[in-house]
Amino acid sequence: MALMITDECINCDVCEPECPNDAIYMGEQFYEITPSKCTECVGHFDEPQCVQICPVACIPVNPEFVESREVLLKKYELLQQTKSA
DSSP states (O other), X not given: OOBOOOTTOOOOXXXXXXXXXXXXXXXXXXXXXXXXXXXXXXXXXXXXXXXXXXXXXXXXXXXXXXXXXXXHHHHHHHHHHHHHO
């Protein structure tokens, strides 16, 4: 499952630096998450760091990108290989 940031985001800037995959970026009006880079921190941490630090709880699971833990781990491994290359 990839996460998403809703329009309740207050642009507090705390989530972006917490993302180990650089999946969070500033969109036109508020922060957004690139689903292909979001592993919900699988491979890095036990829980999504952006969700933990968000002061307004505006980062739910993206219903359009429901993935199992195994798929998220494979995505993590692929991202690590790409980062190393």
